[in-house]
Amino acid sequence: xxxxxxxxxxxxxxxxxxxxxxxxxxxxxxxxxxxxxxxxxxxxxxxxxxxxxxxxxxxxxxxxxxxxxxxxxxxxxxxxxxxxxxxxxxxxxxxxxxxxxxxxxxxxxxxxxxxxxxxxxxxxxxxxxxxxxxxxxxxxxxxxxxxxxxxxxxxxxxxxxxxxxxxxxxxxxxxxxxxxxx
Numbered sequence: 001x002x003x004x005x006x007x008x009x010x011x012x013x014x015x016x017x018x019x020x021x022x023x024x025x026x027x028x029x030x031x032x033x034x035x036x037x038x039x040x041x042x043x044x045x046x047x048x049x050x051x052x053x054x055x056x057x058x059x060x061x062x063x064x065x066x067x068x069x070x071x072x073x074x075x076x077x078x079x080x081x082x083x084x085x086x087x088x089x090x091x092x093x094x095x096x097x098x099x100x101x102x103x104x105x106x107x108x109x110x111x112x113x114x115x116x117x118x119x120x121x122x123x124x125x126x127x128x129x130x131x132x133x134x135x136x137x138x139x140x141x142x143x144x145x146x147x148x149x150x151x152x153x154x155x156x157x158x159x160x161x162x163x164x165x166x167x168x169x170x171x172x173x174x175x176x177x178x179x180x181x182x
Contacts, residue, residue: 001033001034001047001048001049002047002048002049002050002051002078003034003045003046003047003078003079003180004045004046004047004048004053004056004076004077004078004079005043005044005045005046005076005077005078005079005082005176005180006027006042006043006044006046006056006057006060006074006075006076007042007043007074007075007076007077007107007166007168008023008042008043008044008060008064008072008073008074008075008166009042009072009073009074009075009164009165009166010042010072010073010166011023011040011041011042011072012040012041012042016068016070016072018068020037020040023037023042023044024036024037024044026063026064026067026068027044027046027060029063029067030059030060030063031048032046032047032048033046033047033048034046034047036179038172038175038176038179039172041168042072042166043168043172043176045176045179045180053076053077053078054076054109054110056076057074057075057076057109058074060072060074060076061073061074073109073164073165073166075107075108075109075135075165075166077107079180082173082176082177082180083177083180085105085136085173085177086170086173086174086176086177087177088133088138090103090131090133090138090140091103091129091131091138091140095129095140095142098142098143100142100143101140101141101142101143102140102141102145102146102169102170103138103139103140103141103169103170104138104139104141104146104167104168104169104170105136105137105138105167105168105169105170105173106136106137106138106139106165106166106167107135107136107165107166107167107168108135108136108137108162108163108164108165109135109163109164110135111134111135112132112135112137112162112163116160116161116162117132119156119159119160120132120137120157120160120162123151123154123156123157125151125154126142127141127142127143127144127149127151128140128141128142128149128151129142137165138170139151139167
């Protein structure tokens, strides 16, 4: 049976506080099996016979909106996709290995149109750099906490009108790849 990982946007941020046992129960209501959560930030591992990840994401989004009363953007990936992301080193080795830098992986529902992907990849500041690959992007944040980066409020990023996404630290993706081997 296929094993998947759902990345939920905005879980346990602001007023969207949710216990992980409740979240696992909501996934159980959908008939999924082998349900596990990883840290309290909306990472749900599960099994399902369906082979269409996009259909699964829509099913989860509808169910969570119905049961929680608010929309939860959902991005579903296979275990092979998670393992591939964990292995990628999209930036220079010195940037990837520097302790003071952070690399995040962002998930879109589908690949960006070519112009948007090129636009995001072209945004570079002394602090920030992007790499786009299919329906994901990598964000390198050099030397500062990612929460203090101003790149997301920049006119260049706003002009791209990017679709909804959810990000995870690359370290978390690598841990998930170990827990969720291909």
